[in-house]
Amino acid sequence: MDWPEKKALTNLSSFYLYFADVDQTKRSDRLQARLAAAYRSVQIPELKKRLSPGTVARMESRASRATTLLWKAYPLTQEFALTDEEVRFSVAYATGQRLDMPDRCSCARGIELTMEHTVYCAEKLTRHNMIQDRFVAFARFHGVHTRQNVRLPNQDADARLEPDVIFYPGTFGPVQTDITVINPCAPFRLKHHRNAHKWATTTKKREKERKYLAKAQEKGDSFKPLVFETHGKMDKEIYNLLEMLATRTTFDRGLAVTDMKLDLAVTLARGNALAARTTIARAQRARDSTRAVHPLPAASSSSSTKSKSRFFNRRTKANKQQQRQQQQQ
Numbered sequence: 545m546d547w548p549e550k551k552a553l554t555n556l557s558s559f560y561l562y563f564a565d566v567d568q569t570k571r572s573d574r575l576q577a578r579l580a581a582a583y584r585s586v587q588i589p590e591l592k593k594r595l596s597p598g599t600v601a602r603m604e605s606r607a608s609r610a611t612t613l614l615w616k617a618y619p620l621t622q623e624f625a626l627t628d629e630e631v632r633f634s635v636a637y638a639t640g641q642r643l644d645m646p647d648r649c650s651c652a653r654g655i656e657l658t659m660e661h662t663v664y665c666a667e668k669l670t671r672h673n674m675i676q677d678r679f680v681a682f683a684r685f686h687g688v689h690t691r692q693n694v695r696l697p698n699q700d701a702d703a704r705l706e707p708d709v710i711f712y713p714g715t716f717g718p719v720q721t722d723i724t725v726i727n728p729c730a731p732f733r734l735k736h737h738r739n740a741h742k743w744a745t746t747t748k749k750r751e752k753e754r755k756y757l758a759k760a761q762e763k764g765d766s767f768k769p770l771v772f773e774t775h776g777k778m779d780k781e782i783y784n785l786l787e788m789l790a791t792r793t794t795f796d797r798g799l800a801v802t803d804m805k806l807d808l809a810v811t812l813a814r815g816n817a818l819a820a821r822t823t824i825a826r827a828q829r830a831r832d833s834t835r836a837v838h839p840l841p842a843a844s845s846s847s848s849t850k851s852k853s854r855f856f857n858r859r860t861k862a863n864k865q866q867q868r869q870q871q872q873q
């Protein structure tokens with residue numbers, strides 16, 4: 545946008561002088577869209593100056609088409625319906641509002657428990673396997689054969705070097721894939737650089753290629769890293785794979801790329817909500833046990849055995865709750 549156009553679009557008196565010129569009616573073509581664009585180009589940088597780096601990183605990470613899919617899922621079928629808890633988490637995560645949760649996490653020296661931390665501390669494997677299942681289901685639906693390595697919690701390093709899913713499209717070589725969900729706004733990432741979220745996916749892709757590409761090529765296979773961001777962004781390799789599957793649609797059977805994307809967006813949101821629930825539950829349990837070891841005030845010291853049993857009751861209660869949650873998963 546050049547002067548005097550820029551000035552005319554951002555200043556009221558210049559606007560009048562510039563656009564009221566009846567000899568230059570062409571100037572006002574698509575004026576509404578240009579005004580909106582000018583507003584964005586001026587206001588957004590201004591707004592970002594006033595917000596914290598973490599908030600800016602979240603806003604920028606969420607500026608993706610795939611992120612918005614979740615909020616469009618509402619009118620579809622039963623499988624796309626999120627539970628109240630999942631919606632509550634998704635809204636809180638989108639807006640940066642804290643859920644009711646302890647200040648400290650139960651992991652590594654009790655670091656601060658933030659919303660960003662809830663999605664990458666615990667249950668990453670379940671979320672990963674949920675997404676992997678969807679890809680395999682899509683392939684089956686389109687008659688594409690697959691072989692998969694399901695990740696297990698206590699797997700050794702060698703087993704983890706195998707790709708997650710290998711697709712056999714038949715018309716060309718097998719496609720090896722590795723599924724990863726990363727949090728672009730994780731504090732450890734932003735600590736290095738305030739814009740680190742912008743290249744988080746690319747960094748991860750390169751890392752995965754170093755790990756798998758040569759081995760895949762040895763076999764004559766291709767390799768696609770499938771990188772999801774916790775804020776919803778999906779890398780273009782994911783779309784390429786979905787397009788490959790969609791082209792296999794025969795007659796009346798098959799899914800559109802948009803439906804598969806939506807399915808993945810919902811699965812990701814569910815996986816995030818589950819990760820957050822587990823992280824928060826563990827932090828609550830840790831908080832309860834540290835609270836319980838504080839010495840009691842003198843007045844109630846006579847009932848030390850009673851308070852001890854109360855403490856154990858509380859712990860077993862928390863344990864039971866967690867077990868129940870794990871069973872539900």
Ligand SMILES: [Zn+2]
Binds near residue numbers: 649650652661823
């Ligand atoms: Zn943690």
